[in-house]
Amino acid sequence: MHRITPFRALQQTRRRVHGIPAGWLRDACQCPQCVHPSTRQKLISTGSLTAAAHAARVEGCKVEWGPGSVSHSAVAADLSKDKHSHEFDVRFLDKYKGLFASGERSSEGTQVKQNSSHKLWRASDFAAHRSKHSDIDYNQLLTSDTALLSLLQQLQSHGLAFVRNVPVTEADDSKQEPQLEKIISRMGCVVRDSFYGRTWNVKSIQQAKNIAYTSLDLGLHMDLLYFDSPPGIQFLHSLKNSVTGGESIFLDSYKAAQMLKAESPHHYKTLTRLPVTFHYDNDGHLMKQHRYTVTENDINSDAPDGMRVFYSPPFQGPLEHVRTDKDMAALVDAMRAFEDILRRADMTFEIRMEAGMLVVFHNLRVLHGRKEFDAASGERHFKGAYIDYDVMKDRLSVLSRDLKR
Numbered sequence: 001m002h003r004i005t006p007f008r009a010l011q012q013t014r015r016r017v018h019g020i021p022a023g024w025l026r027d028a029c030q031c032p033q034c035v036h037p038s039t040r041q042k043l044i045s046t047g048s049l050t051a052a053a054h055a056a057r058v059e060g061c062k063v064e065w066g067p068g069s070v071s072h073s074a075v076a077a078d079l080s081k082d083k084h085s086h087e088f089d090v091r092f093l094d095k096y097k098g099l100f101a102s103g104e105r106s107s108e109g110t111q112v113k114q115n116s117s118h119k120l121w122r123a124s125d126f127a128a129h130r131s132k133h134s135d136i137d138y139n140q141l142l143t144s145d146t147a148l149l150s151l152l153q154q155l156q157s158h159g160l161a162f163v164r165n166v167p168v169t170e171a172d173d174s175k176q177e178p179q180l181e182k183i184i185s186r187m188g189c190v191v192r193d194s195f196y197g198r199t200w201n202v203k204s205i206q207q208a209k210n211i212a213y214t215s216l217d218l219g220l221h222m223d224l225l226y227f228d229s230p231p232g233i234q235f236l237h238s239l240k241n242s243v244t245g246g247e248s249i250f251l252d253s254y255k256a257a258q259m260l261k262a263e264s265p266h267h268y269k270t271l272t273r274l275p276v277t278f279h280y281d282n283d284g285h286l287m288k289q290h291r292y293t294v295t296e297n298d299i300n301s302d303a304p305d306g307m308r309v310f311y312s313p314p315f316q317g318p319l320e321h322v323r324t325d326k327d328m329a330a331l332v333d334a335m336r337a338f339e340d341i342l343r344r345a346d347m348t349f350e351i352r353m354e355a356g357m358l359v360v361f362h363n364l365r366v367l368h369g370r371k372e373f374d375a376a377s378g379e380r381h382f383k384g385a386y387i388d389y390d391v392m393k394d395r396l397s398v399l400s401r402d403l404k405r
Helices: 022-027 090-100 123-132 138-143 145-157 179-186 253-263 265-273 325-342 389-404
Strands: 056-059 062-065 084-087 160-164 199-202 218-221 233-241 248-252 275-282 285-292 349-351 358-362 366-370 380-387
Touching (some): 022 056, 123 349, 138 179, 145 160, 179 233, 179 358, 179 380, 248 253, 248 358, 253 265
Antiparallel strands (some): 160 358, 218 366, 233 358, 233 380, 248 366
16 A cells, blocks of 8 residues: 655645546545545536646645635635645545555556456356365355445455345245345345336246246357346345256356457457347337447456456347458357357356255356256246346445455
């Protein structure tokens, strides 16, 4: 960590304060005139900064800008007329000084780095992780913040976690509150509703409106890519599972895409430039989105190179933006190369979800699927639900901070 060392007042103004640009600090000023005390929302805009904001005097952690450092404010009409000062918390300066440690450098074209808390995996890697960090017990999850934090951290690092000993009595009593509602509430999150319902049943039915509601092999995929904003976290609670077959499968799409980039960069590039159409046209709904199989340099992504992956063959529609023979051939070759990696034996983590098990996974990272099963051999009934990834990250950040105190 870059520790701040207070020093005596400067007689001249400087463009950098403790290594941080003065204009950046003016924009980030935390005083009550610049950040509302109760809402904690900003009262000045970045566009209101003037040339005077880019130089300041310093005494210890107190920073003073000359008159007119902002042109206007949401609450203080005279803020632009006077000098402005704020004594920053040293922890705030410590937190952000590292951003500027390499000196003057343009922010344009900054390459996104992998978040060190993100652990990409093959099947054996995840099995080793699961052996070291055992599945979370349901009762502990409901009563222990440490157990809850473990679940959230596993979702952040590996995108996949399991909970054991979850009650299954709702399977024979539809009036009971689903355990998923209770668990999601315990997590401090809210259920993401959709036309499938707040929670939904996954079992083989006649005239199914979704391939998940059949006994067919359900290949690796992500859910709801035909939504503008697909849900980030998915829950699947096994209520009954006595059938032959039907093992659940999971795969880290970030790892697979990273491998494709290393092994076949030209195929990887094709997947970043030719979009795939996803749609749902059934049961009174018509939804459609176009997505590149891989995107890069998303500053909000935790994956290597700011990567995001979108892959869901069962819900693919006609390819509306692939319009030449050359592009179609290139896309087929690139997708085949990607799927060859997905089919490698060491990539897919397979597990039989016995009754009472719950899997929670990052829907936009971990591909999931299910092997074909014999519907006549027994019963297979899962309950599912979604939450948004932002809600999970919010809870993780707050709980991590609170448990460190």
